[in-house]
Amino acid sequence: MKVEHAKPKVGSTVTMDRGDFLSGKYAEDLRALMVERSALVFRGMHLNDEEQLQFASTIGDIFLVGDKPLQNISMDPEINPVADYVRGAFYWHIDGANDPIPAKATMLGARVLAAAGEGGDTLIANTYAAYADLADDEKAKLEGIKVHHALEASQRYITPNPTVAELERWQMRASQSHPLVWHHQHGRASLVLGNTCHYVEGMELGEGNMLLCRLQEWATQDEYVYRHKWEEGDFIIWDNTGTMHRADWYPLDSDRLMRRTTLQGDEPTY
Numbered sequence: 001m002k003v004e005h006a007k008p009k010v011g012s013t014v015t016m017d018r019g020d021f022l023s024g025k026y027a028e029d030l031r032a033l034m035v036e037r038s039a040l041v042f043r044g045m046h047l048n049d050e051e052q053l054q055f056a057s058t059i060g061d062i063f064l065v066g067d068k069p070l071q072n073i074s075m076d077p078e079i080n081p082v083a084d085y086v087r088g089a090f091y092w093h094i095d096g097a098n099d100p101i102p103a104k105a106t107m108l109g110a111r112v113l114a115a116a117g118e119g120g121d122t123l124i125a126n127t128y129a130a131y132a133d134l135a136d137d138e139k140a141k142l143e144g145i146k147v148h149h150a151l152e153a154s155q156r157y158i159t160p161n162p163t164v165a166e167l168e169r170w171q172m173r174a175s176q177s178h179p180l181v182w183h184h185q186h187g188r189a190s191l192v193l194g195n196t197c198h199y200v201e202g203m204e205l206g207e208g209n210m211l212l213c214r215l216q217e218w219a220t221q222d223e224y225v226y227r228h229k230w231e232e233g234d235f236i237i238w239d240n241t242g243t244m245h246r247a248d249w250y251p252l253d254s255d256r257l258m259r260r261t262t263l264q265g266d267e268p269t270y
């Protein structure tokens, strides 16, 4: 297994024998490397659905959306019935942040690339590194702060003037309180941020929004962000619990198609 770092603090390209990749020979190493590097890239894999699921199951338990282990990531409503909802992916977020236990990892396998010049890069920000680099007095101030996460918050990016029916639909969905700083079982801590942040609990709204904005701006500085420029057959996996991610804008009628698999989270956010 060969590992090349994209940037000192985030992103690595992993090269290995295809048989070893599928068999899970290095699964334990990859799980550790994913936490250390946030995002792992495997170039030119050209995985089909079955192979993607075979690999995913070597890393963790596959999370089913409805009854499906793979989801189409496309903005075309004919291919992706929840295309409207997926447009939230143009903004920094954590998958499953409205649930008690967010997804452990997310994987994307390229099936159809955006046309040249259309955009559609995937960006992943390392929120362990961003937290680690904060000054100690700032870290102390963030302890104990909780943030309410809700679908309403992320959907307002896309639909800023919702109807009552839309708002009712959003508010029916699960929402969740998470600590701003997640102390993980492996010993590192990360920031829990993104477009699902609705408000900071117990803090005046303006002050809370400023705090979230400031931390998000900090965590998405270039040194913490890996930008993946997709090539045919690429496959990437990231540690969803210690990152935020987003897609760079691309046209809603683009042919871009990714197949996504997420892994079941196994660690509450405290």
Ligand SMILES: [Fe+2]
Pocket (backbone or CB within 6 Å): 089, 093, 094, 095, 245
């Ligand atoms: Fe996502």
